[in-house]
Amino acid sequence: MVVSESAGFLGMPTGTFLVFTLIFLTVVLFVSEWLPPDITAIGVIVALVAFEPWTGISPAEGLSGFSNPATVTILAMYILSRGIQETGIVRRLGVEVARLTRGSENRLLVAVVGLTGPIAGVINNTPVVAVFIPMVTELADDAGISPSKLLLPLSYASMLGGTLTLIGTATNLVASDLAAQLGRENPGQGLHAFSMFEFTHLGVLVLAVGGLYLLTIGRVLIPARVQPGDRTARFEVEPFLARVLVTQRSPLVGTVAADVIEDAHRDLDLDILDVVRGDQHFIATEGDRTIDSRDILTVRGNPETIQQFCTLVDLRILPRATVTDAELDNPDRATLVELVIPQRSTLVGDTIGSTRLRERYDATVLAVRRAGGELVREGLGSLELEAGDSLLVQTTEETADYLAENDDFLVTGELVDEMLERERERGLSPTTVPALLIVGSVIALAALGVVPIVIAALGGIVAMVVTGVLSPNEAYDAVNWNVVFLLAGVIPLGLAMQETGGAALLAEFVVGEAEQLPAPVVLMLFYLLTGLLANIITPVASVVLLMPIAVDTALRTGGNAFAFVLAVTFAASTAFMTPVGYQTNLMVYSPGGYRFTDYVRAGAPLQLLLAVVTTLGIWFFWGLTPP
Numbered sequence: 001m002v003v004s005e006s007a008g009f010l011g012m013p014t015g016t017f018l019v020f021t022l023i024f025l026t027v028v029l030f031v032s033e034w035l036p037p038d039i040t041a042i043g044v045i046v047a048l049v050a051f052e053p054w055t056g057i058s059p060a061e062g063l064s065g066f067s068n069p070a071t072v073t074i075l076a077m078y079i080l081s082r083g084i085q086e087t088g089i090v091r092r093l094g095v096e097v098a099r100l101t102r103g104s105e106n107r108l109l110v111a112v113v114g115l116t117g118p119i120a121g122v123i124n125n126t127p128v129v130a131v132f133i134p135m136v137t138e139l140a141d142d143a144g145i146s147p148s149k150l151l152l153p154l155s156y157a158s159m160l161g162g163t164l165t166l167i168g169t170a171t172n173l174v175a176s177d178l179a180a181q182l183g184r185e186n187p188g189q190g191l192h193a194f195s196m197f198e199f200t201h202l203g204v205l206v207l208a209v210g211g212l213y214l215l216t217i218g219r220v221l222i223p224a225r226v227q228p229g230d231r232t233a234r235f236e237v238e239p240f241l242a243r244v245l246v247t248q249r250s251p252l253v254g255t256v257a258a259d260v261i262e263d264a265h266r267d268l269d270l271d272i273l274d275v276v277r278g279d280q281h282f283i284a285t286e287g288d289r290t291i292d293s294r295d296i297l298t299v300r301g302n303p304e305t306i307q308q309f310c311t312l313v314d315l316r317i318l319p320r321a322t323v324t325d326a327e328l329d330n331p332d333r334a335t336l337v338e339l340v341i342p343q344r345s346t347l348v349g350d351t352i353g354s355t356r357l358r359e360r361y362d363a364t365v366l367a368v369r370r371a372g373g374e375l376v377r378e379g380l381g382s383l384e385l386e387a388g389d390s391l392l393v394q395t396t397e398e399t400a401d402y403l404a405e406n407d408d409f410l411v412t413g414e415l416v417d418e419m420l421e422r423e424r425e426r427g428l429s430p431t432t433v434p435a436l437l438i439v440g441s442v443i444a445l446a447a448l449g450v451v452p453i454v455i456a457a458l459g460g461i462v463a464m465v466v467t468g469v470l471s472p473n474e475a476y477d478a479v480n481w482n483v484v485f486l487l488a489g490v491i492p493l494g495l496a497m498q499e500t501g502g503a504a505l506l507a508e509f510v511v512g513e514a515e516q517l518p519a520p521v522v523l524m525l526f527y528l529l530t531g532l533l534a535n536i537i538t539p540v541a542s543v544v545l546l547m548p549i550a551v552d553t554a555l556r557t558g559g560n561a562f563a564f565v566l567a568v569t570f571a572a573s574t575a576f577m578t579p580v581g582y583q584t585n586l587m588v589y590s591p592g593g594y595r596f597t598d599y600v601r602a603g604a605p606l607q608l609l610l611a612v613v614t615t616l617g618i619w620f621f622w623g624l625t626p627p
Helices: 014-032 037-050 069-087 089-101 105-120 125-143 148-161 170-185 200-215 217-221 257-268 303-313 357-361 397-404 416-426 432-447 453-466 472-478 481-499 502-514 519-536 539-557 561-571 583-587 596-622
Strands: 241-246 271-277 280-283 296-300 315-317 335-340 364-369 390-395
Touching: 014 037, 014 481, 014 502, 014 519, 014 539, 037 481, 069 089, 069 125, 069 170, 069 432, 069 453, 069 472, 069 481, 089 105, 089 125, 105 125, 105 148, 105 200, 125 148, 125 583, 148 200, 148 217, 148 583, 148 596, 170 481, 170 539, 170 561, 200 217, 200 561, 200 596, 217 596, 241 303, 257 271, 257 303, 271 364, 303 315, 335 397, 357 364, 357 397, 390 397, 432 453, 453 472, 481 502, 481 539, 502 539, 519 539, 519 561, 519 596, 539 561, 561 596
Parallel strands: none
Antiparallel strands: 241 296, 241 315, 271 280, 271 296, 335 390, 364 390
16 A cells, blocks of 8 residues: 655654654553553554554554464464473473582572573473472572572573574564565565574574673672572561460350451451461361360461451460461471462452452462562452562462462472472373474474474474374463464554655664764664663564664665674563563562562673674674675
């Protein structure tokens, strides 16, 4: 379609101005999260098509993101990654890491970086990080070191590993498809879709340099925010816990403990956690146990509320009986676990009360650490859950095992020995060999060019279902649909930038400002700009918005367009400076007790270092002049 060239604002055509305005609003919504990013992306489609006379985006082009090979491939890779995850092979690797490294911070850090990176180059890094968070947290506690020193390197290493292959990240797949599209529009410039291992040698260099940074400089810069071991201290929940004695005159004598809990929680926002009776000790929510005189109850609540409760029902506070992990976390009766809410959890937006954790799982929430670091220990029932929240929960061992298998939670508080023993007993799934053969075949077929990667990946899905590696329902559940809709929305936004001349306009501005600069400096500036934008919005959106501008700049300056494509692609994988830049950063935010500034302090030097290394690597391997 021909875009209207009517005069617009600030000396640019109306369509161009409209697209820039839409991009600005999209970035604001991405950063503010006033709407979920996927909903914002759908709104982008609606706006682009609604203003078709100016944007040049027809309904078919607006919906093209859903049929884009990159989107379909990413959808398929989620399913293939789930198939590998279900075999238990990643968990088994974690067990071997635990066996070889426990007690040593040096060995554990080397193993985290050295193992996570290569794995993330083949399968989606989100499940890899999800599996390793509980293992790393408990091994850190076991070694007496802060989990904070290991969890951020875990996330960073998984991001670096994504630069190894075409399927390492969703960003690589989108960049590949966009490079092919730009190649069709600019024939003879060496632009083409990436092959499976086209930039693996550069990815190895980036992973090696980044890994060395994490083992040396990063180790110093990453703070020890969370103290090992004592979870009640880390969540600062001790002032909200008390031991109380049931007197003979108390009206609670003879009542069912679970009923007392329900009434106290509803009326006073107070929980009874467990009951000590002589040498017996049991969770208060279990079964229909009644309360007897001389029982000792562990109570959670505001100190004033606890005092009010004791006065109402004739209980006596035991001031010398402090409540620590030793009382709350005992494998014979109960355990403390930390539950992290991942981005794709169905519980995001629900209140803790509406999840009915106590009624359904015999699990009581003691405190919540928000993704921003805020600790919440009162009014928990009405607290809305957000992605990245970390919940300190007391429950039974059986429930902890069940929650560990639930996709709505990441359990980070299991006991090391029990965790290792359980994984050894469980072993690998019978589907391990078929799953590995299927994924290997997908990679081989795509690498040899027998079929396009999207077809190979879809064929892999069919094979996994036919061989019983995954059921159809498990395949559908494996897809992160938020990412799919996000991709489908931002892809036509990049197309609109080209249709309206916005990309060419920005490229002309960049060339005017940078024409006196050497080509390597211009290349590195695009790397830095892409990385900065990836930290603020998403890596995929930064690639879609900046790759056309980078290519136009290369063409106008006589540079190697493919080199600029690679710089933008690699830069999008370096969203190290914010917890929201990449989902694995958010996953480790609460378990590591990090602050926003910790990501800047540890991530900014790494991003600058890789800007230099990647620029020099591209210059050396591909050159900066047209082939």
